Amino acid sequence: MSPQVAAYWYVFLKGVGITLWISWLALILGGVVGLVIGLLRIAPWAIVRWAAIVYIEVFRSVPPLVLFFGCFYGLSFAMKLDLSPFSAATIALTLTASALMAEVVRAGIESVTRGQWEAALSQGMTYPQVFRYVIWPQAIRVMLPPSVGVYISTLKDSSLASIIGYVELTKSGLLVRESTGISFEVLLIIAILYFIINYSISLVGTALERRFKYVH
Amino acid sequence: MYEFNLAGLLPYTGPLPRAIVLTLWLSTLSILLSVAVGVLGALCRTSTSLILRWIGGAYVEVLRNIPLLVVIYLIFFGLAQVGLRVDGFNSALIALTLNAGAYMTEIFRGGLTAIPRGQYEAARSQGMTGYQLYRYVVFPQVFRIIYAPLGNLMIGIVIGSSLASVIGVEEVTTWMRRAGDETFRYMESFLAVGVIYVVLAQTINIGRIVTGRWLLSRAPIGHRR
Numbered sequence: 001m002s003p004q005v006a007a008y009w010y011v012f013l014k015g016v017g018i019t020l021w022i023s024w025l026a027l028i029l030g031g032v033v034g035l036v037i038g039l040l041r042i043a044p045w046a047i048v049r050w051a052a053i054v055y056i057e058v059f060r061s062v063p064p065l066v067l068f069f070g071c072f073y074g075l076s077f078a079m080k081l082d083l084s085p086f087s088a089a090t091i092a093l094t095l096t097a098s099a100l101m102a103e104v105v106r107a108g109i110e111s112v113t114r115g116q117w118e119a120a121l122s123q124g125m126t127y128p129q130v131f132r133y134v135i136w137p138q139a140i141r142v143m144l145p146p147s148v149g150v151y152i153s154t155l156k157d158s159s160l161a162s163i164i165g166y167v168e169l170t171k172s173g174l175l176v177r178e179s180t181g182i183s184f185e186v187l188l189i190i191a192i193l194y195f196i197i198n199y200s201i202s203l204v205g206t207a208l209e210r211r212f213k214y215v216h
Numbered sequence: 217m218y219e220f221n222l223a224g225l226l227p228y229t230g231p232l233p234r235a236i237v238l239t240l241w242l243s244t245l246s247i248l249l250s251v252a253v254g255v256l257g258a259l260c261r262t263s264t265s266l267i268l269r270w271i272g273g274a275y276v277e278v279l280r281n282i283p284l285l286v287v288i289y290l291i292f293f294g295l296a297q298v299g300l301r302v303d304g305f306n307s308a309l310i311a312l313t314l315n316a317g318a319y320m321t322e323i324f325r326g327g328l329t330a331i332p333r334g335q336y337e338a339a340r341s342q343g344m345t346g347y348q349l350y351r352y353v354v355f356p357q358v359f360r361i362i363y364a365p366l367g368n369l370m371i372g373i374v375i376g377s378s379l380a381s382v383i384g385v386e387e388v389t390t391w392m393r394r395a396g397d398e399t400f401r402y403m404e405s406f407l408a409v410g411v412i413y414v415v416l417a418q419t420i421n422i423g424r425i426v427t428g429r430w431l432l433s434r435a436p437i438g439h440r441r
Contacts, residue, residue, distance in 0.1 A: 061418060157283075184297045
């Protein structure tokens with residue numbers, strides 16, 4: 001590493017921290033929204049199901065970059081909200097992550113066979129009880145490994161926040177590139193940092209998958 | 217109060233068809249090239265040579281864990297500094313192909329390893345040639361496994377092609393930013409382009425579902441549901 005670039009080590013470090021923070025925040029928010037949408041997706045009423053399908057398909061089909069743009073400029077102008085790049089990035093990432101999480105939640109709950117619902121209900125349990133004590137503990141095991149995939153994908157999408165001027169890892173790299181004039185090396189460092197972060201997370205995911213391997 | 221006015225974008229619709237064509241062209245080229253890369257990668261990952269398996273595995277892990285945006289910047293800005301000048305469209309094409317190729321590799325590998333060894337041996341012992349073996353035994357089964365993830369990946373490629381806008385390729389997302397900048401109708405241009413992407417993605421999605429139905433209807437008796 002050349003000394004000019006090495007002098008900016010703290011910028012890279014801060015970028016890593018911010019990238020981890022915003023993608024984690026978006027995963028949590030997206031997980032909550034995704035849980036609601038995922039439950040609506042398998043609701044007994046057709047209209048609710050369709051609304052959930054439209055939500056999922058729309059936010060899976062619109063590129064995150066376009067969402068960032070819509071949240072930052074679109075919402076700011078249309079609603080007079082004057083969102084900061086951080087808020088706009090969090091909203092955009094949450095929308096994308098929630099659509100992915102909704103599918104994970106649906107797959108998790110549907111992995112528990114219908115017969116268990118019927119058996120638990122016929123035992124006199126209420127719907128919330130069946131969900132809390134019978135379905136959820138089994139569904140969460142199916143949901144955990146793919147959630148790690150959603151986290152990695154959200155973390156990669158967070159690089160797009162650089163477009164609206166939010167200084168996370170990618171933007172930090174671009175700033176260092178501008179002040180040192182060294183492109184290849186700086187971008188390579190950014191790529192390596194992303195690789196280290198995401199590969200570590202995916203190793204955790206593999207461990208989770210092994211830990212929660214479960215045969216019905 | 218904000219007045220929603222989609223008609224404000226009308227004077228800027230002139231370059232839109234070209235932009236849509238460019239998005240489609242970039243996506244189609246990337247899909248075709250990444251299928252080639254994926255087949256090659258899957259053959260590497262399932263090969264008997266340890267070195268080839270390791271190279272295939274390293275390629276998949278590296279490209280799956282780096283954001284596409286960073287790969288695009290590396291090729292566009294990074295290579296230029298080393299002396300290799302690649303223009304915007306080709307940078308995006310190379311980056312998209314490398315990125316999608318890693319996912320293609322995993323899809324094809326999944327398809328190939330799902331066929332038990334015994335079937336190859338059985339087909340061979342029936343006197344089938346290599347071509348017949350792949351045409352009548354391996355490929356029909358592999359295709360049934362891979363068509364669903366393949367459809368999702370194609371949608372991913374169309375979505376990924378939007379990143380070409382950051383290095384000045386005049387595709388749909390660039391049009392959205394330009395129309396927004398010139399009219400301040402950001403919300404309208406965002407919604408218009410959002411609809412375009414949803415239509416593109418859902419066309420692929422419906423195509424995938426139709427293919428799935430058709431495949432199931434042609435499934436051998438035992439596989440019918």
